[in-house]
Amino acid sequence: MTSYRTRKGQGVAFKVAIAGGILAALAALSMAGAGPAYRLEMLSLGEAFGLLRYGALVALGAAGLGAVGLLIAAFTRRGLPALLAALVILAGLALVAVPWQQLQQARTVPPIHDITTDLEDPPAFEALAEARQAAPNAVAYPGETTAKQQREGYPALGPLTLEASLSEAQAAAEAVAREAGWEIAAVRDDGLEATDTTFWFGFKDDVVIRLSETDDGVRVDMRSASRLGTSDVGTNAARIRSTLAALESRVGG
Known part of the structure; x- marks a missing residue:
């Protein structure tokens, strides 16, 4: 039994x-x-x-x-x-x-979707303005409410200074963008615009890299913004960090 x-x-x-x-x-x-x-x-x-x-x-x-x-x-x-x-x-x-x-x-992380290294004068979307106008999220930077949340959530996020010429910095920025698999929308002497599409859901995040000559070299500012959604769950801030780190590794900061 x-x-x-x-x-x-x-x-x-x-x-x-x-x-x-x-x-x-x-x-x-x-x-x-x-x-x-x-x-x-x-x-x-x-x-x-x-x-x-x-x-x-x-x-x-x-x-x-x-x-x-x-x-x-x-x-x-x-x-x-x-x-x-x-x-x-x-x-x-x-x-x-x-x-x-x-x-x-x-x-x-803060419930925001538009992140930048320059909260006083965020890089603007130009080539991607039309694409963003057709999306739920705005073309223009959302303003001080978002900036305050970013300061609290990502206090260390800021611009990068490269010890390089403007042309060297621009070439490095384009190379990093292409290595990341971004879709390049525009390349200018002072930066570029591109779109990064996430693998799983295919969400599109737009990126601006702005280069400015300074006494110390070239200042790199970046803005990464989602076209859809209120919170990006930290994706845009992570993208900015990894991009600046790649630029610094390639050129030297």
Whole structure:
């Protein structure tokens, strides 16, 4: 009788773990497909985010089933169902970790989408003005309210001075932009404009790099602004930091 119950428990644990694995696979497909579905205009942005939330909930359900399967497998002392259930738990939690990390990141940065190294005189969009006029977010810099939030959220963000000529700095800026995979909209003697498209959802963020000659070399100012959304979850500030670091590494600051 005991052997029969053990075999039956093993079968139940295996079936529960398999069910959890199926849920984890559905969650992964749902979450991975949200971005491409939005980019292909199959879903609105709200629907795509809803698909992400749905996938996260399904992933939690998968982890729950994995936990149940693991308990049954532990009670019946069967290794294979326990291993499968543990893998399901890890998969479910890994899927939930992605949106959870995004949520935590959003809570640590200011809810703004337009970042610049010059809050007094932000670089202006010219070549990209028409494209931004067709987007929800404004062409002009939002103003002091955004500037105040940036000072509080990114107090160390500021311009970079390069020990180089204006032509050398311009060539370096263009090279860095192309290496980053940006779509160049305009190249000028004193800087450039470009668009960076995010990989997953295809969000477009516009960039201006402005170069100004000073007694110490060339001052580099940059502005990075999202076309869509209230908060960029820190993306534009991170882009500015990485770009200035790449310029400094290439030219010397």
